Amino acid sequence: MTPWRTAVPRLSRFAVEHLLLLPLGALIALVWVNTRPESYFTFAYAIAFAVNDVAMVFFFALIAKEVVEATAPNGVLHPWRRALLPVVASIGAATVPALIHIQVVDALDEPMLAEAWPVALAVDLAVTYFVARVIFRRHPIIPFLLLLGIASDALGILALAMVSPAIDVRVMAGALIFAAAIATAVGLRRARVKSFWPYLIAAGGLSWYAFFYSGLHPALALVPIMPFLPHAARDPGFFVDAPPEAKDTLSRFELWWKYPAQIALFFFGLVNAGVPFGALEAGTWGLPIAVIVGKPVGVLIGAGAAMLIGLHLPSRVTWRDLTIGGLIVAVGFSVGLFFTSALLPPGQLRSEMYMGVLLSLAAAPLAVVAAKIMGVGRLAPE
Amino acid sequence: MRTALALIANVLLSAAILAQPTPPLPNRPDSVKFAAIGDNGTGGRPQYDVAQQMVKARAVFPFDFVIMLGDNMYGGQTPADFVKKFEQPYAALLTAGVKFQASLGNHDQAENINYKLYNMNGQRYYSYARGNVRLFVLDSNQMDQKQLAWIDTSLRDAREDWKICYFHHPLYSNADRHGASVDLRVLLEPIFVKHGVNVVFSGHDHVYERIKPQKGIYYFVSGAAGQLRRGNMSPTAETAAYFDQDQSFMLVEIAGSELHFRSISRAGKTVDSGVIPRQPKTGATGLTEDSHAAEVRR
Numbered sequence: 001m002t003p004w005r006t007a008v009p010r011l012s013r014f015a016v017e018h019l020l021l022l023p024l025g026a027l028i029a030l031v032w033v034n035t036r037p038e039s040y041f042t043f044a045y046a047i048a049f050a051v052n053d054v055a056m057v058f059f060f061a062l063i064a065k066e067v068v069e070a071t072a073p074n075g076v077l078h079p080w081r082r083a084l085l086p087v088v089a090s091i092g093a094a095t096v097p098a099l100i101h102i103q104v105v106d107a108l109d110e111p112m113l114a115e116a117w118p119v120a121l122a123v124d125l126a127v128t129y130f131v132a133r134v135i136f137r138r139h140p141i142i143p144f145l146l147l148l149g150i151a152s153d154a155l156g157i158l159a160l161a162m163v164s165p166a167i168d169v170r171v172m173a174g175a176l177i178f179a180a181a182i183a184t185a186v187g188l189r190r191a192r193v194k195s196f197w198p199y200l201i202a203a204g205g206l207s208w209y210a211f212f213y214s215g216l217h218p219a220l221a222l223v224p225i226m227p228f229l230p231h232a233a234r235d236p237g238f239f240v241d242a243p244p245e246a247k248d249t250l251s252r253f254e255l256w257w258k259y260p261a262q263i264a265l266f267f268f269g270l271v272n273a274g275v276p277f278g279a280l281e282a283g284t285w286g287l288p289i290a291v292i293v294g295k296p297v298g299v300l301i302g303a304g305a306a307m308l309i310g311l312h313l314p315s316r317v318t319w320r321d322l323t324i325g326g327l328i329v330a331v332g333f334s335v336g337l338f339f340t341s342a343l344l345p346p347g348q349l350r351s352e353m354y355m356g357v358l359l360s361l362a363a364a365p366l367a368v369v370a371a372k373i374m375g376v377g378r379l380a381p382e
Numbered sequence: 383m384r385t386a387l388a389l390i391a392n393v394l395l396s397a398a399i400l401a402q403p404t405p406p407l408p409n410r411p412d413s414v415k416f417a418a419i420g421d422n423g424t425g426g427r428p429q430y431d432v433a434q435q436m437v438k439a440r441a442v443f444p445f446d447f448v449i450m451l452g453d454n455m456y457g458g459q460t461p462a463d464f465v466k467k468f469e470q471p472y473a474a475l476l477t478a479g480v481k482f483q484a485s486l487g488n489h490d491q492a493e494n495i496n497y498k499l500y501n502m503n504g505q506r507y508y509s510y511a512r513g514n515v516r517l518f519v520l521d522s523n524q525m526d527q528k529q530l531a532w533i534d535t536s537l538r539d540a541r542e543d544w545k546i547c548y549f550h551h552p553l554y555s556n557a558d559r560h561g562a563s564v565d566l567r568v569l570l571e572p573i574f575v576k577h578g579v580n581v582v583f584s585g586h587d588h589v590y591e592r593i594k595p596q597k598g599i600y601y602f603v604s605g606a607a608g609q610l611r612r613g614n615m616s617p618t619a620e621t622a623a624y625f626d627q628d629q630s631f632m633l634v635e636i637a638g639s640e641l642h643f644r645s646i647s648r649a650g651k652t653v654d655s656g657v658i659p660r661q662p663k664t665g666a667t668g669l670t671e672d673s674h675a676a677e678v679r680r
Binding site: 037038041042045109110111112115276278279281283344345346347348349350351 | 490529565
């Protein structure tokens with residue numbers, strides 16, 4: 001019997017609070033909206049822009065920071081060739097659930113939900129990391145799943161940019177402003193600016209405005225800026241707290257912004273997860289079915305295709321591990337809620353997709369149970 | 383003998399009146415007349431029965447357009463489905479030149495805005511005028527900022543005496559299955575109140591319900607022209623009248639400063655009716671109900 005202290009993996013405070021504060025906000029939202037809907041929606045609409053379009057910038061910046069650090073020696077993205085297999089596999093992990101989603105919502109007689117297919121691509125990295133550690137402790141499949149999640153989210157963001165109905169693309173002007181933002185970040189890096197504030201205010205501000213002006217979701221504005229912030233020579237590991245004495249710019253950014261980002265995440269759950277149960281119809285099941293069935297199948301197909309083109313699975317990673325891994329990355333949660341809020345305006349479709357994202361959390365306990373049954377990871381019966 | 387003949391004539395006259403499918407509304411020649419159907423596109427027997435009642439009603443009340451409150455099509459939406467679930471049941475009306483003006487429900491395909499007989503001209507939301515009435519059609523599936531800005535501007539600029547909005551999801555409803563779409567109410571109601579919307583029609587809940595005026599606006603839920611959730615209503619203090627025992631549709635006539643309405647069941651029975659005087663700008667209301675309204679109260 002594994003003592004619970006060792007069964008629960010250690011995570012950074014940012015990741016732990018992510019795992020607690022977002023569900024807490026979501027839970028409060030669900031109770032509130034189903035008891036006092038008018039006051040809930042009045043409140044939620046009043047702060048939606050400040051939370052979704054401004055405060056969430058810092059959450060995605062911190063996720064981007066984890067990815068940037070992962071490119072340093074010791075990181076899961078170092079060297080970049082390691083990323084090839086999961087990136088190729090992510091195409092399968094994205095395509096299969098998206099196709100299933102489109103078919104299932106049609107079969108469930110809510111064909112308009114099909115346009116929200118990019119939500120099926122979302123992977124919550126913190127949940128993925130946590131559940132993967134619970135099941136596998138330390139295992140080469142964990143970086144594989146993180147990379148797959150990052151690639152899948154990146155594909156989702158691309159899809160979002162292409163299909164978002166809210167986009168009133170003013171491409172040229174937006175691209176020019178964005179180019180100015182990147183040029184500013186490059187200039188700051190070349191000038192060896194150590195403080196994160198100029199990156200945040202000058203480059204980040206321009207980038208936010210470029211996204212907003214173009215009709216793209218501005219919460220992602222800092223993601224392309226983060227790679228320009230100087231970082232530590234070696235990756236401390238995924239979701240590992242930066243030490244308080246850390247001097248590099250990325251770590252200073254994390255130390256300054258992790259608490260505001262956590263508060264943003266709580267409010268993000270509060271603002272977006274308020275789903276009136278009366279709004280739900282059969283189409284709500286489209287997303288959970290798509291990701292719980294489609295992600296494991298997609299990961300297997302994607303990994304198989306990658307091997308066909310000459311790539312190799314990491315050592316000790318089996319097809320059964322990949323199946324469980326596919327279930328783990330079915331949880332979209334924070335990113336799923338974000339994609340939904342970006343894709344669908346208020347109305348029944350948005351409510352159903354939000355609830356679908358919440359229901360797909362069931363993939364996490366399902367993965368644990370499946371791992372036990374299939375004898376995968378450290379949960380295998382002795 | 384004369385008394386007997388008079389009695390027979392009287393009986394025959396009464397029988398003729400009873401045989402009339404629908405008690406007539408004021409039916410003035412210069413009024414705006416339309417029918418309202420919601421959640422109709424099942425292709426099942428009840429939809430065809432309701433359509434038949436609409437044809438009968440039109441024989442005495444010549445409405446020239448039908449507002450569709452969404453879920454115009456359930457299940458498959460192939461060309462064959464459009465025939466079975468729309469063109470066949472309403473064939474007599476279509477042949478007679480009645481125009482259908484659709485809004486989209488959550489079971490409709492987004493591409494249906496291009497279906498010619500829905501007269502949406504490729505638009506999710508649009509407005510059109512008939513006489514002194516302007517009707518605003520919204521897509522309540524997705525209430526984006528662009529649509530909100532459009533309805534705000536369009537209502538502000540409308541010069542007609544009557545402003546009527548219709549869309550699928552009801553801002554007020556006391557049916558158990560769905561109930562009110564409060565997320566939309568918080569966005570739309572302030573705009574409706576600001577610009578003096580008179581009446582709002584919706585579907586989604588598969589019942590008929592008339593809501594007491596809310597902030598000066600009359601709301602109807604009429605989502606049972608094909609579907610039905612029998613006994614699904616839990617009337618509250620908001621409910622003015624309701625009918626949840628059979629499929630139904632509505633007839634509406636706007637004559638000058640009065641809107642007359644009549645809700646008719648699949649069997650041809652009037653289940654609610656009344657007159658709404660055009661509201662003064664203050665939002666005060668003065669509905670007068672016909673005797674039928676009392677019948678639908680439990």
